[in-house]
Structure formats: C-alpha cells, structure tokens
Amino acid sequence: MKDFEPSIIAFVCNxxxxxxxxxxxxxxxxxxxNIRLIRVMCTGMIDPQYVIKAFLxxxxxxxxxxxxPGDCHYINGNYKARRRIKLLKEILPRxxxxxxxxxxxxxxxxxxxxxxxIMRELVTxxxxxxxxxxxxxxxx
Amino acid sequence: xxxxxxxxxxxxxLLESLQIFFRSILELDEISAILVPKLLPMKNxxxxxxxxDPAQLDNVDPLSPAFPMNTSxxxxxxxxxxxxxxIAVVLRPCEIRAFVELVKLKQGCIDEIVIIGIxxxxxxxxxxxxxxxxxxxxxxxxxxxxxxxxxxxxxxxNIDLAPACSVCEQPIPGYTDILIGLYGMDINDxxxxxxxxxxxxxxxxxxxxxxxEEPLKRKEAIDTLINERTACRDRMFAETTExxxxxxxxxxxxxxxxxxxxxxxxxxxxxxxxxxxxTDVFNHEPSQYLRWAERKGQIKMPTDTVFYHITRLxxxxxxxxxxxQCSNACPNDIPVMELFRTVAHKTQKAFEYExxxxxxxxxxxxxxxEEEFDEVVGIx
Numbered sequence: 368m369k370d371f372e373p374s375i376i377a378f379v380c381n382x383x384x385x386x387x388x389x390x391x392x393x394x395x396x397x398x399x400x401n402i403r404l405i406r407v408m409c410t411g412m413i414d415p416q417y418v419i420k421a422f423l424x425x426x427x428x429x430x431x432x433x434x435x436p437g438d439c440h441y442i443n444g445n446y447k448a449r450r451r452i453k454l455l456k457e458i459l460p461r462x463x464x465x466x467x468x469x470x471x472x473x474x475x476x477x478x479x480x481x482x483x484x485i486m487r488e489l490v491t492x493x494x495x496x497x498x499x500x501x502x503x504x505x506x507x
Numbered sequence: 508x509x510x511x512x513x514x515x516x517x518x519x520x521l522l523e524s525l526q527i528f529f530r531s532i533l534e535l536d537e538i539s540a541i542l543v544p545k546l547l548p549m550k551n552x553x554x555x556x557x558x559x560d561p562a563q564l565d566n567v568d569p570l571s572p573a574f575p576m577n578t579s580x581x582x583x584x585x586x587x588x589x590x591x592x593x594i595a596v597v598l599r600p601c602e603i604r605a606f607v608e609l610v611k612l613k614q615g616c617i618d619e620i621v622i623i624g625i626x627x628x629x630x631x632x633x634x635x636x637x638x639x640x641x642x643x644x645x646x647x648x649x650x651x652x653x654x655x656x657x658x659x660x661x662x663x664x665n666i667d668l669a670p671a672c673s674v675c676e677q678p679i680p681g682y683t684d685i686l687i688g689l690y691g692m693d694i695n696d697x698x699x700x701x702x703x704x705x706x707x708x709x710x711x712x713x714x715x716x717x718x719x720e721e722p723l724k725r726k727e728a729i730d731t732l733i734n735e736r737t738a739c740r741d742r743m744f745a746e747t748t749e750x751x752x753x754x755x756x757x758x759x760x761x762x763x764x765x766x767x768x769x770x771x772x773x774x775x776x777x778x779x780x781x782x783x784x785x786t787d788v789f790n791h792e793p794s795q796y797l798r799w800a801e802r803k804g805q806i807k808m809p810t811d812t813v814f815y816h817i818t819r820l821x822x823x824x825x826x827x828x829x830x831x832q833c834s835n836a837c838p839n840d841i842p843v844m845e846l847f848r849t850v851a852h853k854t855q856k857a858f859e860y861e862x863x864x865x866x867x868x869x870x871x872x873x874x875x876x877e878e879e880f881d882e883v884v885g886i887x
Contacts, residue, residue, distance in 0.1 A: 415821035416783070416814070423814050436877060446875035450858075451821075453880045454872065457857045458820055458850055463753030470886050489886055500754050507758045507807040 373427035373493040375402050377486075378417065380410050380444075383434035383476050390479030398486035401493075402430075409433065411444020415451050418469065422459065425502035428468045428493040435473040445473065465496055509708050512716035513697040514687075521652065521694050522568060525687070528700070530561045531714050532595055538621065538710075539592030542581065543567050551640055555581050557594075569597050571648045572639065572661070574630030574669065577775035577830045579605035583615035595621040599630075600680045601671075604828035604863020605775035607682055611870055612778045612826075621706060624680025626689040628655045629672035633835055639666050656694055671831020671844045674740040676733050681864060685711060690732065691725030699725065740848075747842070747849040754813075760846065761816055763839040766809040770843045771819060773836035776826040776862070784815050820850050825871045827851035828863045 379385045385406045391398065407413060410433030421429050431452060433445040452471040460466045470489060474482050516524045533541045545556040546566040553573040558564060579602045585594060598606070603624050609615040628651065631639055640647040655661050661668045680686055684707035688699030700716060702708035751757045768784060771777045783789070789811060800806040824847060833843040855861055858871035 416818040419817045419821065420814060423817075443875065446877065447872075449880055449883060450872055450875050452883045453857060454821060454825070454854060456883055457854045458817065458824070461748065461850060461853070462751060462757045462817070463755075471884050472886060473884065485886060492886065504755060505758070505803060505805060505807060506754065507762060507764075507812045 371494060371498060373401050373490065373498070374425070375428040375430060375489060375493055376405060376421040376426045377402050377430040377432060378405050378407055378410065378413050379430075379474075380433040380440075381406055381408050382440040383438065384432035384472075384474040384482065386476035387474045387478045387482040390477065391483045394479050396479060396483040398483040399490040401490045402486050409439065409441045409444035410448035411439070411441060411446075413448055413451065415455050418455055419459070422464055422468070422499060423501050423506050425499055427496070427499045427502070428470070428489065430470045430472065430489060432472045432474050435475050438473075438475060463500060467492060467496060468499065509702045510711075510718050511721050512700040512702075512711055512714075513719040514700050514716060515697050516694055517696055520649065521698070522570060522648065524698070525569065526564045526567050528687075528714075529567060529595075529597070530564050532623075532710060533558065533561045533564065535710065535713065537593050538595050539590075541595040541597065542578070542585070543597040544569050544571060544573070544578075546571070551637075557585070568648055569625050570628060570652045572628070572630045572651045572668075573633075573636045574599070574672075574830075574832075574835070575633060576773070577605050577832050578602045579609055579615075579775045582606050582620060583609045586616045586618075586620055587614060589616075590619045593619050593621055595623055597623045597625060598680075598683075599627045599830075600624060600677050601627070601675070601828050601830040601863075602775075603680055603682055604677070605830060607863045607866050608776045608826045608828065608870070609778070610866060611873075612776075614778060617866070621685070621710065622680075622683045623685045623687065624683030624703075625687040626680070627672075627675070627678040628652055628689070629661055629668040629675070629678070631661075631666055632669045635666045635669070639663060652689075652694075656689060656692075669831055670743075670834060670842065671829060671848075674736060674743045674848070675829060676736040676740055677829075678732060678736070679729055682866060683707070688721070688725060691722060691728030743845055744849045744852060747845040751846060751849075758813055761812055761841060764812045764816070764841055765839065766812055766815065767838060768815075769836035769838065770833035773832040774819075774823065775830065775832065776828060777819065777823050778826070779822075784811070784818075816846070820847065820854075824851040824854045825858060825860060826862045827855075 410431055418429050439445045456466050514524055514528050540557050540559045542555055542557050544553045546553050546568050553568050553571040555578045582596050610617050684704045686701040686703055692698045702711045751760050827847050829848050831844040837843055860871045
C-alpha cells in the first residue's frame with residue numbers, strides 16, 4: 368500500500384477554514400495535494416448527503432471544517448454541523464466506513480500554519496487506513 | 508391520578524361495545540367528527556374514515572389486523588390548518604408516535620385533535636391480511652382479537668404478525684387523551700377506559716361510565732408482552748447489524764431495490780414536502796451515466812440506490828417510530844424496517860431521544876447546545 372494516494376474531500380467554510388487555506392497558500396506553506404477543497408458559505412449548510420455521496424463515490428476521507436465555536440459568521444452553523452457529524456458517525460461505521468475517515472475540525476481564518484499541519488496529519492492517518500472499499504467495488 | 512372507567516362488554520361483541528363508546532363521544536357537542544378505521548362497504552378492507560354522522564359508526568373496526576397506512580399522515584393533513592371543530596382520532600400507538608413527530612415538525616397541530624389510543628394487537632402485512640380476511644372480515648377480526656387476547660397468539664396457518672409488529676415493544680399508547688385498554692382485561696366482561704389528559708378526563712366524565720381500577724393482571728400482561736417483544740427486537744437488531752456491517756453486505760441487502768421510493772412515500776415521518784431524490788438533482792445528464800460507468804467498467808441502473816437509503820437514514824432515522832410501513836410498501840420484500848429500526852435505535856440513543864415519546868422535546872437535529880459532542884471534533 369506504499370503507493371496509495373488517498374483522495375480526501377474537505378468541505379470548508381468561506382469565512383474561517385477557507386480563509387486559513389488561502390493564508391497557508393499566500394504564506395507559501397505546503398501541504399499534500401490529496402486534499403480537494405470544496406468551499407461552502409458555512410458548515411451549517413452541509414447536508415449529511417454530501418458526505419455520504421463523497422464516501423460512496425470513493426473518497427478515502429472527508430473533512431468538514433469551519434469556524435471555532437462562537438465564531439460562526441451565521442451565529443450557529445458550526446453547532447448544527449457538529450450534530451450532523453455526530454449523526455453520521457453513528458450511521459456510517461455500521462456499514463464499514465471507519466469513523467476516522469470522517470473528521471470535523473475548527474480552523475480559524477488566521478490559522479494558516481495550523482491548517483497545513485492538520486492537512487498533513489490527516490493524509491498520514493488516511494494512508495494508514497488504506498483505500499475506501501467503495502472505490503474498489505460496484506456500489507449500487 | 509385520574510379515574511379509570513370500564514366499558515361493559517357483557518352480552519355484546521367487543522366491536523359493538525367500542526362502536527357504542529365511539530358513538531357516545533361523537534354525540535358530544537364539542538366533537539365534530541371521529542376518524543376511525545372502518546370496514547369499507549365496497550370491499551373487504553379496513554381504512555381510516557372520517558365520520559360525522561353517529562349512524563355511520565357500525566362496521567367501525569379498530570381491532571382488525573389490517574394496517575394499510577400509518578394514519579398519522581391523515582391526521583397531519585386534517586390538522587395542518589385550523590379545522591373549525593374538534594376531531595377525535597382513534598390511533599394505534601405507532602400512529603400516535605408518528606403524529607407527535609409530525610407536530611414537532613410543524614406538519615400537524617394537536618389543538619383540535621383528541622387522541623383515542625388503543626392497545627395495539629398488531630397487524631399483518633397487507634398481502635397477508637387479504638389472505639386472512641378473505642371473505643369474512645367481521646368474523647376474521649373477532650377470530651384475531653380473541654386469539655391474541657386469550658394468549659394464543661396472532662398466527663393463523665402460515666400468516667403471522669408483520670415483522671414490525673412482532674418486534675414492537677411499544678404496543679400501549681403513550682401520548683394519548685383517552686386510552687382503551689385491552690391487554691389483561693376480561694373482554695367478555697369489560698375493558699378499560701382511562702383518561703390520560705384533562706381533555707380526556709373532561710370527555711369521559713360526561714359519558715357516565717362506571718368507575719373501576721386498573722387490574723393488576725393488566726400490568727403483568729403488558730410487562731410480559733413488552734419483555735418478549737424487546738427480546739425479539741434485540742435479536743432482530745443483532746441479525747440486521749450482522750447482515751449489513753460492510754458496504755458489500757449492505758449492497759447485497761438492498762440489491763433488489765428498484766428506486767421506486769415507495770418506502771419514503773409510506774413513511775409517516777419522511778417529512779420533506781419534496782424529496783431531493785425526485786428533483787432534477789438526480790435527473791443526471793445522460794453523458795454522466797457513461798462517465799460513471801467508464802470509471803469501473805460498469806454501473807448498476809438505476810443508480811444511487813444505496814445513496815438513497817443511507818441519506819434517508821441520515822434524514823429521518825432520529826424520527827423513526829418503527830411502524831414498518833416502509834417494509835409493507837416494498838414491492839420486492841426488502842426488509843427495510845429492520846435496517847431502519849436498527850440504525851434508528853442507535854441514532855436516537857446518541858442524542859438521548861426517543862421518537863414520538865415526548866411532544867415537548869425538540870427533534871435532535873433542530874437544536875444544539877454550545878457544549879456537546881466534543882468527541883467528534885479534531886483529528887486525534
């Protein structure tokens with residue numbers, strides 16, 4: 368599995384984590400190219416079905432990342448996201464998706480360094496988990 | 508503690524006594540109508556019927572093992588705007604639980620509804636009911652309740668309770684204005700009528716029913732039944748978990764699904780007015796299918812089957828009340844109820860929620876607290 372390069376879908380909020388990713392870029396910090404960012408206005412708009420779709424399409428990991436508690440630009444979207452992640456972590460592992468494949472983090476707009484570090488760590492973790500089985504088999 | 512009353516059944520058939528009871532409620536000034544399962548005049552089938560004329564109460568049959576739909580959807584339809592009069596609704600416990608969920612989702616209103624909950628004797632699958640009732644519906648209902656209430660069970664020939672009913676650990680109405688108690692009662696003498704709310708008490712106090720006490724053997728009968736059902740339920744949970752614990756097994760479990768979405772239509776708590784799966788979001792470009800097929804060399808059609816079921820689990824499992832209408836509606840006999848109840852049990856537990864139990868408690872995904880579920884945050 369040495370050559371396994373995971374695909375990780377990261378849903379990031381416009382105001383905090385996306386801005387942190389931008390800061391990481393403008394600061395010339397590097398992080399693995401396995402992460403595919405999807406910018407959303409707020410983590411509170413991430414319907415569980417986006418995460419489910421990503422996994423069924425073969426994503427090896429999914430990250431949802433938004434503003435720290437209390438910092439949400441829409442007041443409470445990140446709290447709603449946290450409940451949905453809790454829900455998905457009850458459902459997806461029952462069907463063989465390891466809970467570690469789904470992550471929720473809070474990365475603030477000024478945390479460019481932290482963003483790059485978390486992405487590196489996440490890729491290492493998903494590499495040890497190996498490929499998502501949905502990638503290899505026919506999913507109906 | 509509110510008084511208990513008895514409904515005499517001496518020298519009468521049980522259904523007849525219930526019809527007399529419903530008539531006395533419908534004749535009260537403030538009750539405009541009663542919604543109750545009734546044997547249809549044109550076919551050997553029992554359906555919810557909205558009755559305003561007390562003379563139309565013969566052939567009312569809330570004990571039949573027919574369960575063609577979860578009537579909470581009808582009550583929701585009747586109460587989504589002010590009705591202009593109180594309606595008494597005779598419901599099974601799972602129908603009450605579903606209605607409670609719909610009220611919380613603002614798809615129904617309790618204000619003009621008087622709930623009459625009845626001890627549930629269970630029901631057959633639609634197809635089995637037709638086999639069981641065949642020509643003689645009235646006689647078949649009597650055969651059914653006599654057997655169940657005398658402890659001989661609900662199985663006749665090769666017909667047995669629907670899977671959802673055989674694992675139902677909540678056969679006694681929880682949230683109700685008036686309770687009709689059957690288990691542990693001597694049905695040839697009287698059955699139990701209990702008010703559970705001030706509304707129920709105000710109605711019953713005017714019916715001049717004789718007072719009584721809940722017999723001890725009723726509690727015993729209920730405890731025994733619930734223990735048996737809970738054991739069956741837990742066995743079903745274990746079997747279903749085993750049968751779906753990886754993606755390959757889950758796809759096998761759902762392999763005969765044709766994306767008809769009947770389970771969603773029949774589900775009383777699938778609350779979206781328009782399901783995303785029937786919108787243009789899933790009306791993919793023809794070329795998209797080709798691209799998907801090319802990725803693995805093949806793609807099963809119709810697509811998005813597992814996606815649909817897992818999404819529905821995410822959307823409504825915290826509201827699942829276990830009525831089993833999903834399985835009843837499946838044209839290909841997929842054990843949908845088993846999968847949904849098994850997952851729902853876990854998701855509801857995760858949020859310390861029990862669907863349909865407490866009308867004051869908000870649905871888990873409609874609220875949040877600032878300090879909670881820290882264990883799902885972070886990457887370590």
